[in-house]
Amino acid sequence: MDAAAWDERYAASDLVWSAGPNAFVVEEVAGLTPGRAIDLAGGEGRNALWLAEQGWDAELVEFSAVALDKARAIAERRGVTVTTTLADATAAPDLDPADLVLVCYLQLPTAPLARALGHAASLVAPGGTLLVIAHERDNLEHGHGGPPDPAFLPTVDDVLTAIDGHGLTVERAEQVRRPVETDEGPREAIDLLVRAARPAE
């Protein structure tokens, strides 16, 4: 989907994603000291808004202007400040390095996803953390929800290959299970979680 298609999707409903942050983001950020954070392809800002509420100086980066408009409106309602930046994650966005760079469920084919993840890795400041969460390839056959096309479903190795060579130390790289409530009862989604850090100077 291009930016116009995402704009249309975001304009069509009140909130496309949940209002609260992703549970893996909450778990992984718990031990970090708040600093500057980038939420790359952050949608309506569920994670960026939560990070701002935890004391992070959060920048929400998106190529959907409608998603950014919605995020700004929600931020105002919640009384938090989030910087919003319209940019393409695959095109080396001109951003300052950050102590936390988050890429959550960015659904792109392998090559553009690798480009976006490479840019994300390069934006991690010394001592900072990169956190990538995505629907994992196995979700297609064994999990619930997510893109129905394997081209949009990376493996853990795809992510590790994309961030390789950027000077980060991988701290965690694995499939993770996420409970999902459906009309047919509880199900599980299979995600991937990669966490990597740049050594402090």
Ligand SMILES: C[S@@+](CC[C@H](N)C(=O)[O-])C[C@H]1O[C@@H](n2cnc3c(N)ncnc32)[C@H](O)[C@@H]1O
């Ligand atoms: C599945 S949503 C996830 C949003 C958010 N990260 C979250 O977890 O709630 C994927 C988001 O990626 C954005 N996106 C897709 N391709 C992008 C690109 N090339 N540059 C910036 N944002 C992009 C879409 O606009 C959409 O908001």
